[in-house]
Every structure is written in C-alpha cells, then in structure tokens.
Amino acid sequence: MPTFSKILIANRGEIACRIQRTTQALGYRTVAVYSEADADALHVRMADEAVLIGPAPVRQSYLNPPAILDAARRTGADAIHPGYGFLSENAEFARACSESGLVFIGPSAEAIELMGSKRRSKIAMVAAGVPCIAGYQGGAQDDDTLRREAERLGYPLMIKASAGGGGRGMRLVQRSADLLEQLRTARSEALHGFGNDELILEQALVDPRHVEVQIFGDHHGQLIHLGERDCSIQRRHQKIIEEAPCPVMTAELRQAMGDAALAAGRAVKYVGAGTVEFLLAADGRFYFLEMNTRLQVEHPVTELVTGLDLVAWQLDVAAGLPLPLRQDQLQLRGHAMQVRLYAEDPGADFLPQTGKLVGWEPPDRDGVRTDHGLLEGQAITPFYDPMLGKLIVHGASREEARRKLLRAVEDCVLLGVQSNQRLLAGLLAHPRFVASDFGTGFIEKHFTEPAALRSAEPSAEQLAIATALFYHASYASHAPGLGGWRNNAGAALHYRIGVGEHDWPLTLAAETDGTLNIGCAGQLIELQLLDVDRHGATLIVNGIRQHHDWRLDGVDLWLSTRPGAMHFQDRTRAAVASKTTISDGMLRAPMDGAIVEVLVSEGSTVRQGQLLMVLEAMKIEHPLKAGIDGVVRQLQVSQGEQVKNRQVLLQVETAH
Known part of the structure; x- marks a missing residue:
C-alpha cells in the first residue's frame, strides 16, 4: 500500500x-x-x-x-x-x-492519455456503447479533409481541440465561409495551450444542457458515481454557474446517465476522481462530450449535496484505501449552486482584465463557502486564468440555494479589477433561470443587449456618495481628526466626477451640522457621513441609512455597490482629455499579454475588420483587427513580445 x-x-x-x-x-x-x-x-x-x-x-x-x-x-x-x-x-x-x-x-497515465484526447476517447466511448454525437475524429488533420468532413456533418458545427479543455481551442462555426479562419484560431490556441494542435469536429446541438457525472474509482475494482451537475450557464464555452443536482433530472435519466458514465470509467479501468460530461438534448437524449481525468472546478457543489470531501477521497484512494461508500449508500441532500468570479469585461466579449485587487471581502456568513486564492493588494496578471474565485451555497431547495447565492454575489466586495459580478447577479435573477429553463445558449439568447453586459452607468445617488467620499478624504488629509473641515465654509464646491469616458458635474454644500447637500443632474441629495474609515463608510442618504465598502488611491475611488463595483475618478482639476475614435487608426493592446502572431508588415494594405495580429492573455487568444481601411505604418511589436494594456501596436493610415 x-x-x-x-x-x-x-x-x-x-x-x-x-x-x-x-x-x-x-x-x-x-x-x-x-x-x-x-x-x-x-x-x-x-x-x-x-x-x-x-x-x-x-x-x-x-x-x-x-x-x-x-x-x-x-x-x-x-x-x-x-x-x-x-x-x-x-x-x-x-x-x-x-x-x-x-x-x-490521480488516475493512471494510461487513462489520462486516452481520455485526454477527445479524438481517441470518442473512439473508445463508441466501442464501449456510450452514446456519442456524430462527428469527425480521424487522424487526417489537413484543411481539405476537415472541410470535407464539415460539409458531411453540416452546420452549425463545433471545432474542438483534441487535447483541450476549459473552452480553449473550441469554436462554434455557423457557416462554411468561416471554417478556415476558425480552424486556424482553434489550432493555434490548442498548440499554445496544450502543446497539441489536433482537432475534432462535431455536430452542434442547438441549446442543449451541459450535464456531467462525478465518478470515483479505487484500486480494488470499485467504481461509483456521485450524482450529476448542471453546468449549462456558459460564456465562451466555459462554465460560470454550476449546480447539483440538475434541475430537470429524473430518476430514470439519472440511472441511464450514471450507467453511461460508469461504462466510460470501466472502459479505462478508472481510479480516482473523474468527470464524464454529456450534452442533454431537449428530447431527453444525451451524448458523450468528454471525460476529465481530474478534480473539476465545480466539485464543491457535489461535496455540498453529498456531504463528502472529494479531496479527502482522492488522498485515501491514492493511499490504496477502498471507497468508503457503495453506490446504494449514496444520498443526495438539498441543492447546491456555485458561481465563478472572473476578472473580465462582459461588455467587451468577456475580455480578461488585469490590475491591482484593491479590495477583497467575500461574504462571511453561514451557508456560504468561498474558494479563492486572493489577497487584497495583489496584482491580477495576464499570465494565468482570469478566474478569481468561487462562491458556493447549499439550500434545502433550489430556490433557497439560488436566493442565498444571489445575495452572496451582491454582497461580495471585489474592487480594483473589472469582473463579471454584475452579470452573475443578472443571471441568477433572470426569470428563465429561476424557472430552470435554460441551456448552453442562455447568455447569447437572453443577454444580447449591450446594456445587459456593460457596467451600469452610475445613478445620481452613487455619484453623490462618491463625491462625499472624495470630499471626506480631502478634509481628512488637510486636518486629520477634524471631521467637518471644509475650505470656504458655506460656499458650494464644484466637482467633476468621471466614470469611464463620461464626466458628471456636481456641487457640494456643507452645513454646519455636517449635512452635505449634493446637486447632481437636477437632483438635490441630502447626505450625512456617520462613520468612515479607509475600507467602509456608513452614511444616511435622503433619510436612509446605508453602508458601502470603498477604497481610495489618489483620484481613483472604488465603491462597492449592489450587485457590483464602480470606479470613480475625481477629474475636478484634470484637463479635459481629447477624445479619439476608432477611426484614428491606432491599434492598441486591449490588455496585458503576449503577441503570438503578427500577420502584416509595414506597408501592407488592409481592410476594415482584417485580422492584423493575435494577442494571448490568460490562456485565451484575442484577434486584433483593423478599424479602418488603409496602409500599415509604425509596426511597433513583433511575435513573442510582451505588451501592456493600451500600448500602441501599430497604426493604420488612411490611403490617400
């Protein structure tokens, strides 16, 4: 042993x-x-x-x-x-x-090798009698072969990196005209992410559910499953909300899907923790998607409904101990739900974000579990996956779990880096999600309006709170301990507060009793600061007592608002910046990252929308395209070079 x-x-x-x-x-x-x-x-x-x-x-x-x-x-x-x-x-x-x-x-090298190849694993699953979706998993990988196979399968279809996972090297192709470009991108992402550019093609199911089964095997020949998880809420083919059990599961379907997952495990004599993933169609039929020969990001929801510690099971199995439960002893209790917090901009096609995490206070209450590796003040770099952490809850029912999770998301203090927090709250509150009526296309179907993905514009009340905190920080720095300091007492102070590219003018007049009367967009807001420190502020706004977490760094103020955070700047003394447009011809890096491909040279003639170079950041490739027709001038980067956010990469000059 x-x-x-x-x-x-x-x-x-x-x-x-x-x-x-x-x-x-x-x-x-x-x-x-x-x-x-x-x-x-x-x-x-x-x-x-x-x-x-x-x-x-x-x-x-x-x-x-x-x-x-x-x-x-x-x-x-x-x-x-x-x-x-x-x-x-x-x-x-x-x-x-x-x-x-x-x-x-973990499992044997042989099991990892077989199931780590989507091409070889699918061949093995067909042989084991596991239901599989139609596709191409042949060894020939040239463009002509893949084009012929794509025409045979029909559109829409999925391109997948054979060695891939986490949505990398995966592309949905709606029409044949897009196939070659998507093949190129998928190959490159697969090669950079996994060291293997082998691809498979599959028919694309229309808005299926993504349901996976947790299996566990030991060295004594025992193999059981621990129920299923629904992982259908995804963006970029990557999960962001997971729950257990699947809300549309029946006893018969669980039996069939569990049996199929165990058949997959037995085909490779599986030992340890593994996950067999399926696509569940609206008609109740399900199809093998892939097998992950490891612990999954979403394993906590299984832990909460089974009462088990899957890492402890991994250690015991690795030490040669038998599984502590038989299949008939497994019991599922209640409902668990999890969200993944990502450093990304949902309004810019979920572009990963970098920066300094100036504030981090996850909700600390019974029934909420937070898995993270964060420290306040740390840098979020472009080198690793943009996932920051996970919020997980358990409830007696799905609705109780959903309600708890929504509150946890709203109350989570995450400041300094743009995140998907606001989107997660919107998803959890959406009537279709509440009704368990969703598939993998849920975000694309119900969150198509830019306003649903972009950070909300600040309200007059939020602008007033930010102005009051800037004012407080100013008098605190001038006369520490003298609450209520103000220069030119009784006169209105004028502020210009910025959020993103927009500015708002505000006025602030301080009364002798400490009341602040703040004018914004034709409204007059009465505000009192009761208790303020560097991390939190308790205040009364128009007669309602509130508490907000905040952080200040010079002219930058991050304010925690439900259900996300806002970044304000005091631009009162800043010069008004001139605006540039997309037509200025400057191609800038959208974030920190590495240039993995340069497709043009100085003097090249390009068309609007043409791919100019590819930037890799946080394990994802981002195509950078021309904003205007013209000629490439001042190419300032080369392949392999690390670049900073907003760094100028090249300029496209309008042809005269």
Whole structure:
C-alpha cells in the first residue's frame, strides 16, 4: 500500500488553497510551488514549505515538470497532487512522478492519455456503447479533409481541440465561409495551450444542457458515481454557474446517465476522481462530450449535496484505501449552486482584465463557502486564468440555494479589477433561470443587449456618495481628526466626477451640522457621513441609512455597490482629455499579454475588420483587427513580445 506524508501541490491559486485545507486538516505536510509572479500568493503563505520554480510564464514554471519534480526532491515530498489545469491531465507528468518514486494523486497515465484526447476517447466511448454525437475524429488533420468532413456533418458545427479543455481551442462555426479562419484560431490556441494542435469536429446541438457525472474509482475494482451537475450557464464555452443536482433530472435519466458514465470509467479501468460530461438534448437524449481525468472546478457543489470531501477521497484512494461508500449508500441532500468570479469585461466579449485587487471581502456568513486564492493588494496578471474565485451555497431547495447565492454575489466586495459580478447577479435573477429553463445558449439568447453586459452607468445617488467620499478624504488629509473641515465654509464646491469616458458635474454644500447637500443632474441629495474609515463608510442618504465598502488611491475611488463595483475618478482639476475614435487608426493592446502572431508588415494594405495580429492573455487568444481601411505604418511589436494594456501596436493610415 502506498504511503506518503508530505504532498507537493503542483498548482496555484484557489485550487492549491482548496487542496491544502483538506491535506493539512488530515495531518499531511504541504509544499507549494510558485512562479516569480506568485512569490507572495496566498497558496504560498498557507504551505509548510514553498519552492520557486521559474518566471511568470506558465511554460517556464507551472508547466515545467523538471522544475516541479526537483522541488519535490529538494523538500522530501513523497506525493504530488496536480489540482486541475496545468499538468493535471498530462500523462507524461504522471509517468515521471511514478518513475521518480512519487505517488501521483490521480488516475493512471494510461487513462489520462486516452481520455485526454477527445479524438481517441470518442473512439473508445463508441466501442464501449456510450452514446456519442456524430462527428469527425480521424487522424487526417489537413484543411481539405476537415472541410470535407464539415460539409458531411453540416452546420452549425463545433471545432474542438483534441487535447483541450476549459473552452480553449473550441469554436462554434455557423457557416462554411468561416471554417478556415476558425480552424486556424482553434489550432493555434490548442498548440499554445496544450502543446497539441489536433482537432475534432462535431455536430452542434442547438441549446442543449451541459450535464456531467462525478465518478470515483479505487484500486480494488470499485467504481461509483456521485450524482450529476448542471453546468449549462456558459460564456465562451466555459462554465460560470454550476449546480447539483440538475434541475430537470429524473430518476430514470439519472440511472441511464450514471450507467453511461460508469461504462466510460470501466472502459479505462478508472481510479480516482473523474468527470464524464454529456450534452442533454431537449428530447431527453444525451451524448458523450468528454471525460476529465481530474478534480473539476465545480466539485464543491457535489461535496455540498453529498456531504463528502472529494479531496479527502482522492488522498485515501491514492493511499490504496477502498471507497468508503457503495453506490446504494449514496444520498443526495438539498441543492447546491456555485458561481465563478472572473476578472473580465462582459461588455467587451468577456475580455480578461488585469490590475491591482484593491479590495477583497467575500461574504462571511453561514451557508456560504468561498474558494479563492486572493489577497487584497495583489496584482491580477495576464499570465494565468482570469478566474478569481468561487462562491458556493447549499439550500434545502433550489430556490433557497439560488436566493442565498444571489445575495452572496451582491454582497461580495471585489474592487480594483473589472469582473463579471454584475452579470452573475443578472443571471441568477433572470426569470428563465429561476424557472430552470435554460441551456448552453442562455447568455447569447437572453443577454444580447449591450446594456445587459456593460457596467451600469452610475445613478445620481452613487455619484453623490462618491463625491462625499472624495470630499471626506480631502478634509481628512488637510486636518486629520477634524471631521467637518471644509475650505470656504458655506460656499458650494464644484466637482467633476468621471466614470469611464463620461464626466458628471456636481456641487457640494456643507452645513454646519455636517449635512452635505449634493446637486447632481437636477437632483438635490441630502447626505450625512456617520462613520468612515479607509475600507467602509456608513452614511444616511435622503433619510436612509446605508453602508458601502470603498477604497481610495489618489483620484481613483472604488465603491462597492449592489450587485457590483464602480470606479470613480475625481477629474475636478484634470484637463479635459481629447477624445479619439476608432477611426484614428491606432491599434492598441486591449490588455496585458503576449503577441503570438503578427500577420502584416509595414506597408501592407488592409481592410476594415482584417485580422492584423493575435494577442494571448490568460490562456485565451484575442484577434486584433483593423478599424479602418488603409496602409500599415509604425509596426511597433513583433511575435513573442510582451505588451501592456493600451500600448500602441501599430497604426493604420488612411490611403490617400
């Protein structure tokens, strides 16, 4: 029987923290690995020991097996837990662990190798009798073959990276004219993300549900499933809301889907935690999608409805112990629901965001679990996945869980980096979601209006609160401890408060009793500051007492409002900036990242909408296109170069 006492966690962020909570509670010592960008990260602070394994880019650190194995050797670790992502589904890494005398806490290298290839796994599932959707999973990968197979399958169809996951290397193609460009993008993203550009094609089901089954096997031949999860609410083919059980599940469907998942597991003699994913059509038929040979991001909802700790199960199975439950002993209780908080801009096609996390206070109340690896003040960099953390709740019913989760999302303080918090609240409150009437196309179908995805414009009341806090910070800095300081007492002060590209003029007049009368957009708002510190403010606005979390950095103020955050700037003394338009010809980086492809050179003639270069950030490739017709001038970057947000990459000059 394998024995181990010190576990190296070959991952970072929230999953590394999650694994450490269980391993340390069970008495194991832990070793963290970290890149230069993560030197002071929470998962590093939590560990008993930590080893620097390389620079920030993942291929030089978290995807560097020799460095990780050397860290295990140097610290005396005798087991490695890969978490999810990075090397968790790398068969060669699993073999290298075994060859180094380390226990790999996961399935066999053979199972990882087979199920890690969407092409080979689908062939194996067909042979095992698991229902599969029509597609092409052949070895020929040239464009001509893929075009012929696409015409045979018909449109719409899905392109998928054979070695992929997490929505990377996946593209929906609606018409044949788009196929070649989407193949190019999917291949490039797959190669950069997984080191393998092999693709498969599949018929695209129209708005199915995405339902997955958690399976667990041990070294004694036992294999059971722990129920299902509904993961249908997605953007960019990546899940953002998950729940257990699936709200449309019946006993008969659960039996059939569970049997299919177990058949998939038995086909590869599966040991450990794994997930078999299916697409569930409106007619009740389901089809194999893929198998993930690791713990999933969404595993907490299964833990909450089963009362089990899946990481503890992983450790026991790796140590050779039998599963503690038989299939007939499994019981599901209540309903669990989870959201993923991402640093991204939903109004700009979910573009990942970077910056400094100036405020982080997750809701702290019974019934709300937060899995994260965040520290207030840390930098959110372009090198890693943009997921910040997860909020998870459990309720006696689905509606109770949904209501708890909506409040948790609204109350979460996340300041300094733009996030999907407002979108998550909108999804949880949508009548169709409340009624369990949704599929994988829910966001595209019901959140098509830009206003539903963009950050809301500030209300007059929110502008007044921001103005009052700027005013408070000003008098506090001039006369600390003298609440109520103001220059030119009795005279109205004039402010210009900005949010994004817009400014609003406001006036503020302070009364002798401390009341602030703030004028905004024809409204007069009466406001009193009761208690203010650097993190929170209690105030009365038009007779209603409120509390808001806030952070201030010079002229920048972040205010926590339900259901998200707003970023205000005091532009009272700033010069009015001249506006540039999309037609100025400047191509700027939309965020920090690396240029992975440059498709033009100086002097090239380009058309509006033409692809000029590709930027990779947070594991996703972002096509950068021309805003106008013209000629490329001043090409300022080259392939492989790291760039900063808003950095000028090139200029397109209008042809005369």
